[in-house]
Amino acid sequence: MQTANKVSQQSLTGASGAGVTALRFVGDISSASKETVVGTYEALDHSSVKHILLDFKGVEYLNSSGIALVIQVLMEANRAGQKVAICGLTPHFTKVFTMVGITKYATLFADESAALAAL
Amino acid sequence: MTAKSEWRSMANGTSVEVRIPSRLGFEKVAMSTAAAMAKLMGFTEDRVDDLKTAVAEACINAIEHGNHMNAEIPVGVVLSMFPNELEVRVIDDGTGMHKKPSLPNIDRKMTGEEEARGMGMFLIQALVDEVEWVPQEKGQSFVRLVIRVNPVSENAEMKQESASANGK
Numbered sequence: 001m002q003t004a005n006k007v008s009q010q011s012l013t014g015a016s017g018a019g020v021t022a023l024r025f026v027g028d029i030s031s032a033s034k035e036t037v038v039g040t041y042e043a044l045d046h047s048s049v050k051h052i053l054l055d056f057k058g059v060e061y062l063n064s065s066g067i068a069l070v071i072q073v074l075m076e077a078n079r080a081g082q083k084v085a086i087c088g089l090t091p092h093f094t095k096v097f098t099m100v101g102i103t104k105y106a107t108l109f110a111d112e113s114a115a116l117a118a119l
Numbered sequence: 120m121t122a123k124s125e126w127r128s129m130a131n132g133t134s135v136e137v138r139i140p141s142r143l144g145f146e147k148v149a150m151s152t153a154a155a156m157a158k159l160m161g162f163t164e165d166r167v168d169d170l171k172t173a174v175a176e177a178c179i180n181a182i183e184h185g186n187h188m189n190a191e192i193p194v195g196v197v198l199s200m201f202p203n204e205l206e207v208r209v210i211d212d213g214t215g216m217h218k219k220p221s222l223p224n225i226d227r228k229m230t231g232e233e234e235a236r237g238m239g240m241f242l243i244q245a246l247v248d249e250v251e252w253v254p255q256e257k258g259q260s261f262v263r264l265v266i267r268v269n270p271v272s273e274n275a276e277m278k279q280e281s282a283s284a285n286g287k
Contacts, residue, residue: 031143061147063175064242068235075229092168099245100238101225 005033007040012053012112014119020051020085022112026058029066037069038076046080051119055112057088067100074105087115123161127268130160130200138193139178141186141211146178149196149209156198157205162268169246170205170266176239177209177262185211185260195261203268204248210261215254220244 005027012020023040025033041052054070056062070086077084084106089097094108102108109115137152139145153174157167178194186192195210220240227233244250249265 028144063146063172063179064238065179065236067238071225071228071235075231075235078229090168092165092172096172096242099242100223104225105229 005029005036007036009040012116014051015117016119018051018119019048020053020116020119021049022053022055024055024058028061029056029059029069030061030063031065033066034069037066038072041073041076050082052077052082052084053112053115053119054084054086055088056086056093057111059088062093067096067102070102074102078105083119085109085115085119087111124202127160127200127202131202132199134197134199137196137198139196140190141182141188141192141194142190143179143182143188146175146182149178150175152196153198153205153207156200157266160200160205160268162205162266166266173243173246173264173266174207174209176243177207177264180216180239180262181209181211184216185213204265207264208261210259212258213260214256214258215260216240216252216262217254
């Protein structure tokens, strides 16, 4: 019953000229998405990646287990000294991410262009 | 009385029951049913979203902790309409939650002192108007959620109906 999820990766450039690696998620982000979320992050070339943008625009369903995977990425990125931005959340999940304190470790943006303008 | 509140009055006491297998992913069936009922009752989109997350998390808890992922044991979801609120009971075969929901501490999660998971009960409590976990020693424990129609939206609806009636 768990719906398939997928992720695509893209190299972008922020307004400051910094390289930004975007991970765009599609489908469901739940306990079944560990490989999609954490696995994809861990497979990045961490010697060159300094800014990461997690894009949830294509996500149809997100639950607390999925949010825990996002926290796991934030934890590893924090240790690696990387900056994480998040975009594409619905107003509801913007509220939920704020409630659980994610905004302390990642900046939320309405969309990709707003995120790139600030990076 | 507005059209929506009149409809809610007629539906007072109406219940819908959904039984889902204890398999992750099926919580979305209960979530969609709850959302459909809330929309019929005239809940605003943001309240429907709050309800969807709360119902999904309650079902996930029931599947994982109440029924221990045994797909043979169903999770019961009973949704009851009242004039200004929707009550949802999520019933599993366990003995119930005996701990109180704790506030997630992001700093502790980031250092690994607290599990990254374990936010479900907190989210349920934060997103609905009333919640109680009712343990039962012999199983069939349940969580009861209540979400109320936003009075602000009711006022907006009345103004809109009034404006339409006045040809504005």
